[in-house]
Amino acid sequence: MGVSMSAASLFQLQSARIGYAGHVILQDLNLSIAPGEKLALLGESGAGKSTLLRHLRSLRPQEVAWCPQQPGLVPMLSVFHNMYMGQLDQHSIFYNLANLCYPLPTPRREIAELALTLGLQDKLWTSVEALSGGQQSRVNLGRALYQRRPIFMGDEPVSAVDELQADQLLALICRQHDTVVIALHDVELALRHCSRVIGLQQGKIVLDCQSSQVIAADLLRLYA
Numbered sequence: 376m377g378v379s380m381s382a383a384s385l386f387q388l389q390s391a392r393i394g395y396a397g398h399v400i401l402q403d404l405n406l407s408i409a410p411g412e413k414l415a416l417l418g419e420s421g422a423g424k425s426t427l428l429r430h431l432r433s434l435r436p437q438e439v440a441w442c443p444q445q446p447g448l449v450p451m452l453s454v455f456h457n458m459y460m461g462q463l464d465q466h467s468i469f470y471n472l473a474n475l476c477y478p479l480p481t482p483r484r485e486i487a488e489l490a491l492t493l494g495l496q497d498k499l500w501t502s503v504e505a506l507s508g509g510q511q512s513r514v515n516l517g518r519a520l521y522q523r524r525p526i527f528m529g530d531e532p533v534s535a536v537d538e539l540q541a542d543q544l545l546a547l548i549c550r551q552h553d554t555v556v557i558a559l560h561d562v563e564l565a566l567r568h569c570s571r572v573i574g575l576q577q578g579k580i581v582l583d584c585q586s587s588q589v590i591a592a593d594l595l596r597l598y599a
Contacts, residue, residue, distance in 0.1 A: 385410050385526065385554060386431050393423075393430045400426040401578045408556065413549050415565035416558040417582075418575035418597050424558035425530050427575070431556060432528050440522040440552065442529035446515035450504035454495055457503050457514050458486050461521035486521065492547065493517050494540075509536045516544060520551060527552035531559065542567070562594040 384407045391404040401423045408414060408431075416424045425444065432439045440461075448457045456475065459482055463471055474482055490496045493513045498506060503514055512535035519529065527548055533541035541561065545568040549555055559565045565572055566586045574582030574597045582589075582597065 384408060386434060393426055395426045395429070399578075401430075401575075404580060406573070406580065406583075408554070410554055412571055413555045413569045414557070414571045414573060415569035415586075416556065416573050416575060417560070417562060417565060417594055422575040422597075423578045424575055428528050428530050428556065428558055435526065438524050439526045439528050440519045440524040442516055442519035442527070442532040444530040444534070444558075446511060446518075448503045448511060448514060448518075451502050453500045453502055454490065454498050454506070454514050454517075455483070455486050455500060458489060458517040458521050461518040462523075486517075489517050489521060493544075509540070512536055513540075513544070516548075520548075525553045527555045527557070529555075529557040532557060533564070534560065538564075560598075562591045565594070566591060 386406065386408040388404050388406045391401065391406075392399055393401040393404060404427075416427060418424055432441055449460075455478060459474060462482070470479075473479060487496065487499060490499050493516065495510065495513055495517070498510060503511055506514065512533070516529075516532050519527065519532070529548070532548070533544050536544065541564055545557075545564055548557070549568055555569070557569070566589070570586055572582065572584060572586055572589065572594065573580055574594065576597060582594075
């Protein structure tokens, strides 16, 4: 696998071979991502989007706010505590334990504001196991947003919400992060919110262009 970094790019892969669980998923991959780009990864399930996201995240883990497709929320804990987990690694164990037992003023205020933005203000102290799938998806996103890092990476971060909510949440993601790399299936959303689209098929990049250069019909061919 060839990987290099330059001053002009956050991520740069050259003739890369990227695997997962002992299998090569992506090969002959050439990709450069510059600071400030909003980039959508498109393609059918199994095309390699998730593998590419995991690899890119591993290159700059301290700078990436990560929103996985499988949220891994703690069912019996509240929305508040699951969102707070986005900053567990930014505080001492004693601070985290204190906040678990009795939510502290600063995170309480910050997460209440975030919950309001996500439409979860009335669920803040509800355990996530009592939420709908769409609400759990928003908690997962809230945890990623609470990490407050410059790069956002998400694997289908809005797939469990309706089109209007997805549109609003993607706009929020793009406003709050300098650089965004997200895997999506909805090509209309990708064109509306991302400045660049990358199409993957069978582990290879088959399309890489600015959103202004393509229309939705062009991108739907990735799902033929």
